[in-house]
Amino acid sequence: MKSVPEEEWIRRAKQGDREAWGYLYELYIEKVYRYVASRVEPMEAEDITEQVFLKAFQSLPSFKFKGIPFSSWLFALARNLVIDWARKREIKQRYITREIAPPQFNPEEMAEERMLIEEIMKALDKLTPDQQEVIRLRFSAGLSLEETAKILGKNIGAIKSLQHTALKNLRRILNV
Amino acid sequence: MSKEIEEILEECLHRLKEGEDIEDCLSHYPERAEELRPLLYTAIRIGKAFSRIQPHPHFRARLKYRLLSLPQRKTLPLWKTRWAFALLSILILFILGGGTVWASAGSLPDHPLYPVKLATERVQLAFSPSPSAKAMLQAKLIDKRIEEIQRMMGREMPMMPKYVEKTEERLMGHLQKIHTLAPHLKKEEKVKLRGFLMTKMAQHQKIMAEMMSVPLPAPPKSEIRPTPPRIRDWWKEYEKTIEILKE
Numbered sequence: 168m169k170s171v172p173e174e175e176w177i178r179r180a181k182q183g184d185r186e187a188w189g190y191l192y193e194l195y196i197e198k199v200y201r202y203v204a205s206r207v208e209p210m211e212a213e214d215i216t217e218q219v220f221l222k223a224f225q226s227l228p229s230f231k232f233k234g235i236p237f238s239s240w241l242f243a244l245a246r247n248l249v250i251d252w253a254r255k256r257e258i259k260q261r262y263i264t265r266e267i268a269p270p271q272f273n274p275e276e277m278a279e280e281r282m283l284i285e286e287i288m289k290a291l292d293k294l295t296p297d298q299q300e301v302i303r304l305r306f307s308a309g310l311s312l313e314e315t316a317k318i319l320g321k322n323i324g325a326i327k328s329l330q331h332t333a334l335k336n337l338r339r340i341l342n343v
Numbered sequence: 344m345s346k347e348i349e350e351i352l353e354e355c356l357h358r359l360k361e362g363e364d365i366e367d368c369l370s371h372y373p374e375r376a377e378e379l380r381p382l383l384y385t386a387i388r389i390g391k392a393f394s395r396i397q398p399h400p401h402f403r404a405r406l407k408y409r410l411l412s413l414p415q416r417k418t419l420p421l422w423k424t425r426w427a428f429a430l431l432s433i434l435i436l437f438i439l440g441g442g443t444v445w446a447s448a449g450s451l452p453d454h455p456l457y458p459v460k461l462a463t464e465r466v467q468l469a470f471s472p473s474p475s476a477k478a479m480l481q482a483k484l485i486d487k488r489i490e491e492i493q494r495m496m497g498r499e500m501p502m503m504p505k506y507v508e509k510t511e512e513r514l515m516g517h518l519q520k521i522h523t524l525a526p527h528l529k530k531e532e533k534v535k536l537r538g539f540l541m542t543k544m545a546q547h548q549k550i551m552a553e554m555m556s557v558p559l560p561a562p563p564k565s566e567i568r569p570t571p572p573r574i575r576d577w578w579k580e581y582e583k584t585i586e587i588l589k590e
Binding site: 213254280302317 | 348349350352353381382384385386388389390391392393394395396397398399402403406407409410411413519522523525526527576587
């Protein structure tokens with residue numbers, strides 16, 4: 168199953184193949200949720216993630232393989248929905264507590280993890296919007312430089328430079 | 344020639360992702376090690392924090408079930424879809440007649456002919472032969488939407504806020520389409536489009552200033568109070584579009 172290239176799964180999903188949809192869902196659910204949860208309040212993360220996949224499901228038939236990777240297309244959807252959410256509610260993005268729910272962790276570990284996440288989120292808040300977006304797309308969603316560049320409509324050189332500056336700033340803020 | 348620090352950083356991040364140790368990675372660039380080490384530790388810390396954000400297993404399972412329960416949508420091959428759309432469009436235009444299309448051109452969102460106006464625009468976009476032509480048409484449609492908002496706001500009996508909001512959403516949609524098309528444009532096409540948008544922007548700035556300075560008419564009895572357009576939102580997007588076309 169693993170030997171089937173992603174493009175083939177997408178082609179099959181476009182034709183309504185549920186197995187292919189299930190495969191793509193499992194491949195991206197964590198990344199999409201992580202990206203969304205890093206940008207909105209925890210209560211909204213599930214709703215928006217759900218909207219991303221529902222919209223992707225409905226729009227997939229119109230997805231075209233024209234130099235834009237599927238991941239960039241999917242994350243562009245996620246990004247637009249997050250932007251819409253922020254705009255509609257006119258809420259400044261705040262970071263309170265995030266879902267860190269893997270049940271195998273004990274409460275002490277969870278509290279520690281929560282603190283680690285909060286610290287990173289607060290530090291991210293101090294970056295420019297472009298730097299924040301590059302860090303989120305690369306480190307929470309795990310996207311490549313090329314995929315990030317496509318989503319943000321910038322060239323790869325600009326993304327590398329933003330990544331470098333963002334890490335330098337975060338290093339200073341987090342006192343690494 | 345020595346590699347740029349951004350380049351080396353990216354290479355090291357890639358190596359770390361592949362499972363390499365920080366020190367092993369730095370050994371390839373001993374002269375930049377001191378500079379790179381804290382950045383890589385920062386990257387690891389961020390990656391570790393993000394990896395702890397997980398969807399709840401119940402949510403994950405419920406959403407998968409919901410998605411897989413949706414009715415299947417099979418697609419026609421692309422050429423069939425395009426032909427079907429083109430034929431349907433021609434048929435609609437033929438039935439409605441050129442006069443209707445012409446009459447719809449000046450309609451506002453509350454007018455019965457407004458859907459004809461939008462359909463005509465969609466047909467024009469569908470028949471635009473290149474990303475550059477599509478982007479330019481989207482830019483021209485921005486102008487139309489702003490004109491509509493201006494007319495709606497200037498009415499003695501202001502229109503329902505939902506019409507203004509919807510028009511603003513369409514305006515944002517045009518700007519976002521240009522963002523999507525931007526990577527496919529050649530340098531000279533970007534310059535041309537940027538020039539067009541900048542000229543329009545100057546005109547729109549004036550319109551916007553007028554809209555902001557005119558107080559909204561008092562709401563009539565039992566009428567929903569009109570809301571001022573969310574100018575700041577789409578204006579930011581407008582500026583961003585011009586910025587994107589600069590690259």
